[in-house]
Amino acid sequence: MKHYLNKLPQDIRGIIHNISQAAVEERVSAYLVGGFVRDLILGEPNFDLDLTVDGDAIKLAQNLARKFQARIVIHKRFGTATLTFCHKKIDFATSRKECYPESACLPVVSPSSLKDDLARRDFSINAMAIEISNKNFGRLIDHFNGKEDLDNKKIRVLHNLSFIDDPTRILRAIRFEQRYGFNIEANTMALLKDAVNLSMLEVVEPQRIRDEIILLLKEKDPVPALKRLNSLAGLKFIHPCLKLKRAGFSLLRNVSRQIAEFSRNYPGLRRLDTWLIYFCALVDGLSLKNSEAVCRKFVFRKGEEKRIIAYKKIKRGLIRKLCDKKIKFSGIYELLEAQSYEVVFMVRVRFANNVLNANVDHFFNRLSTTRIHTSGNDLHQLGLEPGPGYQKIFKQVLDAKLNNTVKNKQEELALIKQLIKKHGETK
Numbered sequence: 001m002k003h004y005l006n007k008l009p010q011d012i013r014g015i016i017h018n019i020s021q022a023a024v025e026e027r028v029s030a031y032l033v034g035g036f037v038r039d040l041i042l043g044e045p046n047f048d049l050d051l052t053v054d055g056d057a058i059k060l061a062q063n064l065a066r067k068f069q070a071r072i073v074i075h076k077r078f079g080t081a082t083l084t085f086c087h088k089k090i091d092f093a094t095s096r097k098e099c100y101p102e103s104a105c106l107p108v109v110s111p112s113s114l115k116d117d118l119a120r121r122d123f124s125i126n127a128m129a130i131e132i133s134n135k136n137f138g139r140l141i142d143h144f145n146g147k148e149d150l151d152n153k154k155i156r157v158l159h160n161l162s163f164i165d166d167p168t169r170i171l172r173a174i175r176f177e178q179r180y181g182f183n184i185e186a187n188t189m190a191l192l193k194d195a196v197n198l199s200m201l202e203v204v205e206p207q208r209i210r211d212e213i214i215l216l217l218k219e220k221d222p223v224p225a226l227k228r229l230n231s232l233a234g235l236k237f238i239h240p241c242l243k244l245k246r247a248g249f250s251l252l253r254n255v256s257r258q259i260a261e262f263s264r265n266y267p268g269l270r271r272l273d274t275w276l277i278y279f280c281a282l283v284d285g286l287s288l289k290n291s292e293a294v295c296r297k298f299v300f301r302k303g304e305e306k307r308i309i310a311y312k313k314i315k316r317g318l319i320r321k322l323c324d325k326k327i328k329f330s331g332i333y334e335l336l337e338a339q340s341y342e343v344v345f346m347v348r349v350r351f352a353n354n355v356l357n358a359n360v361d362h363f364f365n366r367l368s369t370t371r372i373h374t375s376g377n378d379l380h381q382l383g384l385e386p387g388p389g390y391q392k393i394f395k396q397v398l399d400a401k402l403n404n405t406v407k408n409k410q411e412e413l414a415l416i417k418q419l420i421k422k423h424g425e426t427k
Contacts, residue, residue, distance in 0.1 A: 001130045002138035004040050012047050015086055016132055019051065022064050023133035028055030031114060031129040031141065038125050041150055042180070049090040052117050052129065057081060057092040078109060096120070100165040103200070107165070115143050122169045123176065124149045124156045149185075156185040163195035167204050170195060170233060171212040178225040192232065201237035209237065210298035217275035217282075223252045226282070239294050241286060248285060254349050255281045262345065266364050273342055276304060280311045280346050288312045307340045314347060322347070322356045330399040332359050333367045341368075372397050373409035374416060382413075382420060393419055 005013065016032070023030040031052045032040075039046035053060055058074055061081035065072040071084040079094035097116035098107035107120070114129060121127040124146040131139045140147065149156050155177050163169050170192055177184050184192065195201075201209065216225050227249060229235070235242040244252075259274050283291050291312045295305040318335055321327060336344050341364075348360040374397060379390055397415055400406040406415050 001040075001140045005130070005138055008040075009047070011086055012049075012088075015049065015088060015090065018068070018085075019049075019060075019064065019090075020132045020137060022060060022067070023053070026055065026060050026063065028053050028060060028133065029114075029131065030054075030060065030133040031131050033118070033129045034121070034126050037128045037130055037140075038146070038150065040130075041128075041147065047088065049088065051090065051092050052095050052114060053092060054095050054114055057094040061090075061092040079111065093117075100161075103164045103167075103203070106205075114141065118143055119158060121158065122162065122166070122172055124158060125154075125176070127158060153180070153182040154185045155182050155188060157188045157191060160191060163191050164198075164200060167195055167200035168208050168212045170201060171209075171216055171229065174225050174228050174232065175212075175216045175219060178228055179219055196233045199237075201233060206297050207299055210300070213238070213279070213298075214275050217278040221256055222275075222278055223249070223256050226252060226278075235282075239283075239286060239290055239297075241290055242283065242294075243285070244282075248281075251281050251284055251350065252278065255346075258345070258349055262364075265361075269341065269364065269368070272345060273304075273307075276307060277342050277345055280308055280342070281349070283308070283312075284350065286312075307342050310339060311343045311346050314343070314351075319347070319351045319356070322351075322359050323353055325355050327359065328399075328403055329362065329367055330402040332363050333370070333398075333402050336360070336363050337368070367402055370398070370402055372401055372412055374412045378413065379416065382416060384420065 005016065008016075019030060031054075032049065033052045034050045036046055036048060036050050051057070057079055058076065058081045061072055061074075061083050064070060064085065065083055068085060073082045075081065079096060081092045083090045083092065094111055095114050095117040096109045097112035098109055098120040100107050118127040118129060118141070124144040126146070127142075127144045128146040129141040131137065131141060144158055155173050157163065157169070157173075173184055173188065173192060176182065216222055216229070219225060226244065230244045235244060255277055259272065259277065262272060283294060286294065288309070292309060295308055300308065321331065321335060336347075339347075344360060344363065348357060372394065374394075376386065376390055379393065380386065384390065384393075393416055396419060397406065397412050400415055401412070406412050
């Protein structure tokens with residue numbers, strides 16, 4: 001594996017070297033594990049370092065933190081620590097084994113060997129380790145033939161109760177299958193279908209399902225994974241009324257296409273929360289009431305729930321106004337400014353026609369970033385006492401700026417003087 005490690009960027013190689021040296025000093029064995037090893041072999045970029053330590057992982061991380069003045073977060077209960085080192089987050093964990101007291105619940109964890117630690121992983125391709133701490137630096141440890149499964153493009157669980165112990169692995173199996181163009185191995189597929197038939201996804205803690213759904217929706221193109229999930233497991237575990245048919249997949253594919261266009265067309269705007277857009281498209285067929293129930297069930301963050309529900313509350317009247325060829329730019333701004341970019345984006349995708357598209361595009365291209373140059377201090381200098389009148393004037397100036405009737409601060413001040421003269425709002 002040394003030749004794989006040597007291909008890493010210099011800063012990552014430096015971090016691994018420093019961890020290796022610290023492990024030697026602490027007389028412990030340290031191993032790169034999990035998705036980092038998988039993607040290293042596949043040649044996929046993944047610089048999230050995940051380490052397992054045969055020994056005291058927290059002590060190793062603490063020593064590194066002191067030596068390099070890095071920030072550290074410790075979880076003594078789990079024997080883990082997260083180090084922020086050279087602008088990278090590195091996870092350290094003491095080798096451990098897991099026991100599931102009940103199906104679909106969180107495991108009980110206890111210290112153990114590296115082999116036990118690897119055996120608790122979800123799939124063979126994620127159950128490999130690379131030693132980095134001694135004369136065996138770069139040695140691949142592969143108790144479960146993960147390298148062979150990588151070569152054969154197979155997703156394979158490590159034991160027959162894998163999906164029963166942790167049903168969220170159903171979502172991960174589909175996500176990895178579609179990400180890498182692999183196939184779920186025959187026995188693993190049979191076990192997955194058995195778990196689906198036992199409705200195992202419906203008994204998992206909803207927050208854990210939520211986290212896996214978000215990871216799936218953050219994939220570069222989540223539509224194939226959603227299609228596969230719909231085929232293998234359905235979507236009733238999200239909500240009993242949720243079904244994806246031809247129109248739903250058409251909307252999702254359109255979302256995927258337009259997200260790529262948005263990134264190209266509006267590089268100066270903040271990045272979209274694309275997973276949330278896909279989720280809005282996913283629940284497009286649900287009623288407002290059922291969408292609210294989904295948000296409560298999965299305990300989304302307030303800002304996430306607010307945007308999902310805002311999309312569901314979009315009124316036909318707003319759409320009609322956006323489809324009006326005669327609408328002023330200030331009118332477009334007034335309709336859309338209070339909405340998040342994600343909601344405005346979904347309005348364009350879901351209710352598109354040529355006029356609406358042009359109006360939303362103009363909002364993203366110019367209106368959303370339009371600001372006026374005058375301030376309260378300027379109004380005070382013109383003789384206006386602070387009060388509600390300020391906001392009325394600022395709105396009229398902004399409307400004029402949006403509609404291109406004023407273009408700079410000088411013209412803004414000229415307009416304000418006209419408004420003051422007209423309404424007599426002086427000291």
